[in-house]
Amino acid sequence: MESLKGKTVFITGTTSGIGKSSAYAFAKQGANLVICARRLNLLNEIADDIRQKFGVKVYAFSLDISKRADVTKAVASLPEEFKKIDILINNAGLGRGLNKFYEDNPDGWDEVIDTNVKGLLNVTYVILNSMIERKGGHIINIGSIAGREAYPKGAVYCASKHAVDAITRSIRMDTIDKNILVSTIDAGLVETGFSKVRFYGDEEKAKNVYKGLTPLTGDDVADAIVFCATRPPHVNIAEITLLAARQASATISYREESK
């Protein structure tokens, strides 16, 4: 296992779920963090807790990754000690609604595409260029099984995650001579804030997504991300697909009434 001690890890979407778990998991390994999301209060609480628990350096700032100019400015004005990013984890993302496409609310499409696709591009573009200048780095994209298979009522979210898969593979080719690793972690059902956001705050609907089985947790996915980031330098984990034990595909799960 390669050490993460003293490395700088930039994680998007760290106020909740997989991103928050990843922040703790990398800090536990001694990495310094650059963390961002839109909810600054939550982010600052997390940053303070991590500093206190693990004694690592954490730089936290509010960022909406869909705003390209803000992303460019924020990365350019990182404090000197956080400028050399070794690992970028493109995690921030969301789904909006679960409806047949012809009944869907178009407002959600922009949010999903602007965050999951354009937001990821915005962040990757600036950080990848700084990695190329420094002749090394690792980009880990948080895709989804929705990027491996389409499912009903998921046209736009599935499209956004298929885009993440294509971006991951293309960038891996583009940077093949640049000492850059590019990976994707594609999870199935993970119990986070995701479903609550997808259903615009409807807790009941969100709970039903995970009913009858034990879903993955943010920590399970963070484990896989840390694994991916700690292989020897000659190894690239191109992709990991992570499913709950009772989930076979995006549409096939085994659910028990008692759970």
Ligand SMILES: NC(=O)c1ccc[n+]([C@@H]2O[C@H](COP(=O)([O-])OP(=O)(O)OC[C@H]3O[C@@H](n4cnc5c(N)ncnc54)[C@H](OP(=O)(O)O)[C@@H]3O)[C@@H](O)[C@H]2O)c1
């Ligand atoms: N949960 C699942 O079943 C599952 C499965 C496979 C893949 N994923 C993917 O995993 C990633 C993380 O999702 P999660 O499940 O951990 O959901 P979550 O608990 O809702 O966390 C999403 C995070 O993204 C941030 N975010 C959303 N829009 C943003 C924006 N425009 N700019 C900056 N930050 C933004 C949120 O922070 P703020 O609201 O504070 O900005 C939050 O911290 C997503 O890409 C999702 O598609 C989830």
